[in-house]
Amino acid sequence: GISEWQGWVLGEEEVIIHIKASCVFTIDIEVMTWASIYTFDTADTYSNGLSDVVLGNVIKKLSLPRDEIVVMTKVYRVVGRTPSEKLSKPGVRPDELGYVNQRGLSRKVRMLAPVDLLHYLIRHR
16 A cells, blocks of 8 residues: 555555565475465555555465465445545545445445455556
8 A cells, every 4th residue: 555544554565575474484294385374354445445456466476376365355434536545534524525325334335345355456556
C-alpha cells in the first residue's frame, strides 16, 4: 500500500522482503524442503485496495504457488476512491461524500467484497 494512508503500511519492496522471510528452511527425515507461509490477511480498506494490488504483484513477482495461497479479507468500512483517501477519520461522513450503501455488513457488501478482492489481486500497477 502507501504510508500516506497509514504510517504502518509497507511498500511493495518491503512486502517482498517480508514474504521472502516467511519461507523457513525445514529438515524432513529424508528430504530438506522449504516450508512457506502462504496465508495473507487483508482488508479491502487497507490503502483503499492498493495493498491487495501490491499483494497480487508480489505473488506474481515471486512466482508463489497460487493453488497453495489463502487470502482472507475483512469487510465493513468504506473503500475510498484513491489509495490515500482517509474515510475512517473522526468527523468524516462517507455518505456525504457519495459513498452511500458502500459499507457495513449488508448482503451487497458481503457478496461484492470477494469479487473486488480478486480484481485488486490481478490488477497490476
